[in-house]
Each structure stands twice: as structure tokens, then as C-alpha cells.
Amino acid sequence: MSINKKIFSLAMITLLFDSSLTLANENLPKDNGHAQELIGITEEKKAQTIAELAARYDSAPCMDCHMEVYDAWEKSLHARSIFGPDKVGRTAATLKTTIENGLKEWAFSGVKKPEDVGVKHLMICAKCHLPQLQEAEDSVAQEIVKNVYAFVDDPDNLEAKKALQSLNIGCMVCHNRNAIVHKWTDGTPQKDAVYGTKDDVHMDDKHPFLKQSKIMKESIQCGQCHGLGPNFELENPTQCATLYGSHLFAYIPEGGQATCQECHMEKSKLGHNIQSYRSPEMAKMALDVDVEAKAFQWRDVSTMTPAAQVTVALTNKAGHAIPDG
């Protein structure tokens, strides 16, 4: 009797599972080679507009209960990851250069004019600057390109600036989308959960579960975007940040033990306002400097050379080379 029941409920589960998979498949855009990948990341339709993609990864709802964290995060470059440092917008400007001096110039890129730029072209940067762009249609890439040109051509264009800053490395990029690296081992992130350091319930209606991310306190969490060298998986490899490579292959072999989080979030006391040299806290932690100087007369037969010799010893206390780039 009980065995029968078990078999029955098992069959039910299989049925349910099957139908939900078909559903997910129906939702996928027909054309596209990312379908497989998409199942792994989300069962949602791809976003069609900047507003839609921004809403999916909006950090504002988290603000209600995590005010301090939100305020800190908002000051960081992660909060403007396709715009760059406030006012200058160097990242937006470099995206334009990438199109003008790169994509348009390259014979095989498929880009002759800005209107030809699609998601796959922007991914050579968005891989790290906006990984969730993978979950958007080319219409979003087009809207980004329009806003990049609008801002670079007129830095007073606040609307373009706002649109570009609405897309960023927000709470749900680190605490959901990029909270699991080994998806065959640990599964893909669950949409209704936020990932932190433990399993628990979470007071947020939209994300009622708190799940443990195995990497939240590990350097690899940050390493996903902070670069190892050329990004070989791209059809046309780019290279921007390479600092995680330096952490792995120079700092660790020299006996370094600290994680990115320990220095940038804890020791710095900056929490989610993750910063580099632009903050005095980090600049102070960067180097030890020791200067020795001697003055003397150097005699070479009859030629006298009055000179000073200065030795500057620099010890890099960071967890990687300085600077990155």
C-alpha cells in the first residue's frame, strides 16, 4: 500500500516537472543559440528594454530593510558599472570608443554602424561590466548604444546618464545571479532566494529564502569579473581587468592569505562601498615606503662628483599588483 502511494506520487512529480520544462521552453525566444544557456540562468523571457532589465535587477526594493548596505553600495563603482566614475563616465566613453575604433573597424565583427551592435558585441565588455545583459534582447543593446552616444556627445544629458546608471552590478548580481560558480555541483541560483552566508528564511516577500552561497566570502566571487588575462571564450578576446590573475598567481604564491572581502569590505570598514585608491582608507593600506638617502663626493682620479643616492623601498601590501589594467 505505502509502496504504491510512493510510486504514484513519484509519477506525479515527474509529470509536473515535465510540463514545467515545456513551459520554460515555450517561453524562449525562437531564434537563438543561447537557449541552452538561458535555461541554466533563468526561465524568464529575455528583457526587451533597459527599463525591463533594470527592474529585474533593481536594488531599490532591498533598500527598505538594508538601508546602510544600500547607501554604501550606491557610492561604489559597482553601482555604475557601464557608466564609470561619477561625472566623467569613462566607462561609457570607452564603450563608444570600442564601437568606433574597434567593432566598426574590424572586418569580421558584423558592425558597420552603431545600429548593428547587438548583445553579443557588447558582451565583450558586459561579460564583467553587466553580465545580466546576457538575459536581454538586442533591442536592449541598441538602447544602451543610443544612450552611450547621447551621453558622450552631451555630458549634460541627464536622462542618458540615468538610463546607463540604472543598469549595474546590483544586489541581485552578487547575491543571486553570480552567487554560484559551480552550477553542476551546487545548481543554478533560485529566483526566489537571496544568497548569503547561511540557509534561513528571508523577510522579503519576493525572496522568501536565504540560501548559502559557498563563495560569498571567497575571492572567486569577485574573481568572476576581476579578470585573469585575455578572455579567450569570446570570439574576439578582450582584456581589461587582470587583477584576479595577479591575486592567484603572484599574491598567493608569495604567501598572501587575505581574501578580497577581508581587505576591501572588512579591514577597510567600507563594507559594500567597495573602493580602491580613490578612497583614503584604501590608499593608506596600499604601500609601505622606506626612504634612505646619502650624500657624498665621488672621486674618480681627479674628477670630483658631488652626488646624492636615494633608495626608495616600496612594499605592496595589497592582494594583487598595483595598479591593475
Added chain:
Amino acid sequence: MGRGPYEKSGLLRDTSIPPHKTIKEEFSIPVYTEKQKDGKTVRDIIANDFTIDVELWYLPYGRKDDSGNAQKWFTTSKAMRIEEGGK
């Protein structure tokens, strides 16, 4: 970042300061002017007492007049003396 991230690949030369290590930079500062006199090179000391100022700047975009980016990380001054005499 010298060149655009879209056109870089690999490393040609690494001018960064390596982590968890001490590197030394040596500077030789001549304290004389030089002239030709009777077919011979003659050196005149500029000063026997002088000050050496050492400043360490971090110039992420290669320029000093770059507020918000360029940083003076360290500064020190050393009083120097070269004894007079000794021809």
C-alpha cells in the same frame, strides 16, 4: 590602462608593483654643474647643504593634474650635507 580593453591582449611589459614583495628604486642625483675650462672638465658643487624631497604619486591615468584620480601617497624630506674640502 594604456590602450583600450578591446584591443589589448596578453602582457608586453609589467610596470606594476608586485604584491607581497619589496622592490627598490635607486636614484642618483648629481649635485653639480659642469663646464669646460682649459680643455678640462670642471665640476662645481651646487650646494653643500641641500634638501631632497621624495614624493610618491599614483597616476592611474598618467597625469598629475587629474583631481580625484592622481594621488600623492607619500612624501618625505631629507636634509643632506656634503662635507667641504677634498680637492
